[in-house]
Amino acid sequence: MTSKPVLLDRVRPAAEQPLARPGVDRASIGALVREFYSRVRKDKRLGPIFAREIAGDWESHLEKMTDFWCSVILKSGDYHGRPVPAHLKLKDVTEADFGIWLALFGETASGLFAPEVATVLAERAERIATSLKLAMFFRPGPAAGPG
Numbered sequence: 001m002t003s004k005p006v007l008l009d010r011v012r013p014a015a016e017q018p019l020a021r022p023g024v025d026r027a028s029i030g031a032l033v034r035e036f037y038s039r040v041r042k043d044k045r046l047g048p049i050f051a052r053e054i055a056g057d058w059e060s061h062l063e064k065m066t067d068f069w070c071s072v073i074l075k076s077g078d079y080h081g082r083p084v085p086a087h088l089k090l091k092d093v094t095e096a097d098f099g100i101w102l103a104l105f106g107e108t109a110s111g112l113f114a115p116e117v118a119t120v121l122a123e124r125a126e127r128i129a130t131s132l133k134l135a136m137f138f139r140p141g142p143a144a145g146p147g
């Protein structure tokens with residue numbers, strides 16, 4: 001007798017689908033990445049952090065970030081990096097800095113895409129920011145024990 005894993009199929013979250021919308025492609029995502037980092041570089045708090053970390057090598061950072069966002073949004077599989085170690089080494093970055101980053105990203109996306117696309121971009125950025133923040137800032141409290 002064969003049994004179908006019906007329950008498992010139901011409890012497993014559905015895989016995220018590529019965002020198939022006219023005008024959402026590598027060209028428009030690349031434009032978003034370029035506009036976003038041009039704003040980041042002008043920001044008084046984030047600008048100096050990026051200037052220090054990405055001295056002189058902006059073109060390859062922008063291409064890598066375009067690969068990243070195409071993987072996130074289009075499921076293109078272009079990005080093969082590891083975001084967590086890249087951020088763990090940024091010792092002076094705070095949780096408040098993520099608020100600035102997300103606000104700039106949301107504004108840039110709203111300026112370039114239709115509202116429903118901008119919402120998806122912002123939601124995915126927020127979800128990834130949450131896991132980066134957990135990796136960077138979460139310290140479990142001391143275990144409760146005798147004494």
Ligand code: HEM
Pocket residue numbers: 046049050053054064065068080081082083086087090093097098099101124125126128129132
């Ligand atoms: C205050 C917030 C943030 C700061 C200051 C920051 C800063 C940086 C810097 C300086 C790098 C370059 C590291 C290197 O090349 O050595 C980097 C890489 C990267 N960042 Fe962020 N970041 C922030 C938030 C985010 C968020 C929210 C995301 C995603 C939604 C993100 C995605 C990435 C990715 C994918 C890379 C490339 C990692 C790799 O493969 O090398 N970052 N970030």
